[in-house]
Amino acid sequence: MATGRTHRPATRSRGIPEATVARLPLYLRALTALSERSVPTVSSEELAAAAGVNSAKLRKDFSYLGSYGTRGVGYDVEYLVYQISRELGLTQDWPVVIVGIGNLGAALANYGGFASRGFRVAALIDADPAMAGKPVAGIPVQHSDDLEKIIQDNGVSIGVIATPAGAAQQVCDRLVAAGVTSILNFAPTVLSVPDGVDVRKVDLSIELQILAFHEQRKAGEEAASGDGALPTAAARSESADQGPDGDMPAVMPA
Amino acid sequence: MATGRTHRPATRSRGIPEATVARLPLYLRALTALSERSVPTVSSEELAAAAGVNSAKLRKDFSYLGSYGTRGVGYDVEYLVYQISRELGLTQDWPVVIVGIGNLGAALANYGGFASRGFRVAALIDADPAMAGKPVAGIPVQHSDDLEKIIQDNGVSIGVIATPAGAAQQVCDRLVAAGVTSILNFAPTVLSVPDGVDVRKVDLSIELQILAFHEQRKAGEEAASGDGALPTAAARSESADQGPDGDMPAVMPA
DNA sequence: ATGTCTTTGTGAACGCGTGCACAAAGATGG
DNA sequence: CCATCTTTGTGCACGCGTTCACAAAGACAT
Numbered sequence: 001m002a003t004g005r006t007h008r009p010a011t012r013s014r015g016i017p018e019a020t021v022a023r024l025p026l027y028l029r030a031l032t033a034l035s036e037r038s039v040p041t042v043s044s045e046e047l048a049a050a051a052g053v054n055s056a057k058l059r060k061d062f063s064y065l066g067s068y069g070t071r072g073v074g075y076d077v078e079y080l081v082y083q084i085s086r087e088l089g090l091t092q093d094w095p096v097v098i099v100g101i102g103n104l105g106a107a108l109a110n111y112g113g114f115a116s117r118g119f120r121v122a123a124l125i126d127a128d129p130a131m132a133g134k135p136v137a138g139i140p141v142q143h144s145d146d147l148e149k150i151i152q153d154n155g156v157s158i159g160v161i162a163t164p165a166g167a168a169q170q171v172c173d174r175l176v177a178a179g180v181t182s183i184l185n186f187a188p189t190v191l192s193v194p195d196g197v198d199v200r201k202v203d204l205s206i207e208l209q210i211l212a213f214h215e216q217r218k219a220g221e222e223a224a225s226g227d228g229a230l231p232t233a234a235a236r237s238e239s240a241d242q243g244p245d246g247d248m249p250a251v252m253p254a
Numbered sequence: 255m256a257t258g259r260t261h262r263p264a265t266r267s268r269g270i271p272e273a274t275v276a277r278l279p280l281y282l283r284a285l286t287a288l289s290e291r292s293v294p295t296v297s298s299e300e301l302a303a304a305a306g307v308n309s310a311k312l313r314k315d316f317s318y319l320g321s322y323g324t325r326g327v328g329y330d331v332e333y334l335v336y337q338i339s340r341e342l343g344l345t346q347d348w349p350v351v352i353v354g355i356g357n358l359g360a361a362l363a364n365y366g367g368f369a370s371r372g373f374r375v376a377a378l379i380d381a382d383p384a385m386a387g388k389p390v391a392g393i394p395v396q397h398s399d400d401l402e403k404i405i406q407d408n409g410v411s412i413g414v415i416a417t418p419a420g421a422a423q424q425v426c427d428r429l430v431a432a433g434v435t436s437i438l439n440f441a442p443t444v445l446s447v448p449d450g451v452d453v454r455k456v457d458l459s460i461e462l463q464i465l466a467f468h469e470q471r472k473a474g475e476e477a478a479s480g481d482g483a484l485p486t487a488a489a490r491s492e493s494a495d496q497g498p499d500g501d502m503p504a505v506m507p508a
Numbered sequence: 509a510t511g512t513c514t515t516t517g518t519g520a521a522c523g524c525g526t527g528c529a530c531a532a533a534g535a536t537g538g
Numbered sequence: 539c540c541a542t543c544t545t546t547g548t549g550c551a552c553g554c555g556t557t558c559a560c561a562a563a564g565a566c567a568t
Contacts (some may be wrong), residue, residue, distance in 0.1 A: 026444075059528085060547080071532075089469060103365075113458075117462070117463060157473070184465060187285060202456060208350070212436075215435060216343030250439040272554090297514090325515050326564050327565065408552050
């Protein structure tokens with residue numbers, strides 16, 4: 001998994017644990033798949049298997065939302081889809097801006113899974129004047145000079161940062177000042193934001209490093225790294241079960 | 255953050271907690287930045303601030319690696335960079351294959367932050383015959399028919415899946431059968447893998463949904479959703495502190 | 509050498525998340 | 539209406555992760 005919670009005092013919002021919130025989208029995806037197959041009800045056991053979690057955990061998660069199941073039967077798929085969607089705030093439209101239209105930004109802009117989840121790419125913003133006006137994914141790129149106006153005109157509260165690390169904090173500050181209160185950060189930097197602003201971070205490099213750690217453990221051990229030979233301070237390394245909407249990865253062209 | 259741990263029995267590898275492992279790359283990035291500014295030593299307080307964590311947590315994390323600090327002074331930057339790199343297995347070369355060269359796969363292939371961390375894109379693989387031979391990021395795309403041979407010839411143990419969800423499990427199975435034991439999955443699907451194989455998942459859609467949840471909490475509450483009016487089952491919704499290498503987000507062209 | 513001052517390393521307490529195991533609830537059949 | 543069977547909802551215990559707070563360790567000055 002490529003996630004990491006940033007700047008979140010583990011504040012349990014109205015009794016729903018953060019860990020549960022993080023799993024709701026997972027359940028929702030599995031449920032939507034069932035819904036498309038016109039499955040009327042599902043047991044916690046089946047749904048848990050589809051979502052890849054423990055069934056007891058799933059039931060406990062749902063218990064935070066209320067008692068939506070029927071004992072002896074299971075959960076009504078359609079009803080549960082609605083309840084989770086509502087809880088996640090997906091029944092409303094969320095305009096989103098993407099800042100930094102490089103390779104990644106463009107890939108994000110092309111992602112088709114936004115709309116089906118209530119997210120709408122309201123604008124693409126880049127600092128490069130040469131990009132301005134050029135359409136990406138059918139949306140013309142706008143220059144970052146107009147960032148504040150774009151945010152306000154569209155009532156945007158969620159921003160995606162896909163700029164180089166050096167620009168991320170500055171972009172973040174402007175987004176926040178303009179009214180954005182939730183940020184998804186792809187830049188490899190720790191963003192500092194005022195209280196009340198949520199930041200979530202996606203960092204491929206970190207994910208790979210975590211995999212490498214475990215990989216080393218699996219492969220190694222017998223390789224017996226010379227633990228004794230500690231280097232001096234100068235010895236630095238030179239260093240098919242298809243989702244409903246999401247038939248594509250998070251970032252995929254149509 | 256766009257991460258989610260998948261299929262990991264919280265097995266504490268040789269005493270290093272999983273949560274600590276997930277933070278090591280963060281420390282490493284901060285340390286590398288200090289190293290580039292030729293800062294010789296750093297205190298836990300300073301480093302923690304740079305990495306965006308609590309200083310006590312950082313010290314405890316480091317304590318799992320050993321006693322690398324000097325009381326009254328702090329940590330030797332270069333030495334710590336080396337120790338963490340070694341612990342994460344970044345002192346060796348990790349050949350990686352990317353399967354699914356769509357928008358995202360291409361963006362990943364162009365990511366420059368791989369090499370500086372010991373990761374090397376050994377091959378790009380796609381199922382589309384039209385893609386075969388076409389260079390992406392200077393690397394010719396190979397057809398998925400040759401997947402097994404590519405894995406084995408290059409000694410690849412880490413695979414990145416950037417295919418549509420429908421193909422992900424099948425690709426995963428083939429990767430695993432060919433010898434891959436760590437997978438970074440960008441497809442919105444729960445992958446099932448045998449024991450001994452690590453899977454980490456990156457899902458943009460989930461991250462946005464989590465943000466939407468908190469956003470709704472912040473904006474809402476007074477919006478007073480009509481909780482009483484429960485819909486029938488049919489009422490479904492229609493639905494600049496620059497990192498060293500990582501001057502770019504995880505996925506950015508050179 | 510002695511004292512002071514800074515910073516590490518960690519013992520201990522606390523809180524969250526997980527999973528077990530079971531009682532309560534309801535469906536279903538006779 | 540009663541018995542049986544399935545599945546939920548949850549009380550409880552356990553373990554991991556976080557944080558506090560402080561003793562131990564060393565640098566540095568005198």
